Amino acid sequence: MRRGVRHIPVMRNRDVADPEQLDVLRRLSPAQRYQVSRDLYWTLRKHKRHFLAELHPEWSEDRIDAEVRRIFLNARS
Numbered sequence: 001m002r003r004g005v006r007h008i009p010v011m012r013n014r015d016v017a018d019p020e021q022l023d024v025l026r027r028l029s030p031a032q033r034y035q036v037s038r039d040l041y042w043t044l045r046k047h048k049r050h051f052l053a054e055l056h057p058e059w060s061e062d063r064i065d066a067e068v069r070r071i072f073l074n075a076r077s
Contacts, residue, residue, distance in 0.1 A: 045072060 028036065049068050052059070059067075 048072075 025033065025036075045068055048071060049064055052064050052067055056064070
């Protein structure tokens, strides 16, 4: 295992949403859904940035920012 990398257990049934979560999401307005997805996107970018900084302490801030941009620009679902 590389330095700074922790094992993350694989989620089972990750494609199955919790019924309570679905109910909450269905009650949101389109504007609220957009805001939730936007907040999630920026939270994920922040976490990716911190992960890369921990994984590559020798990288400059600019290099980390560039790598985060590259990763998210090339992301596929």
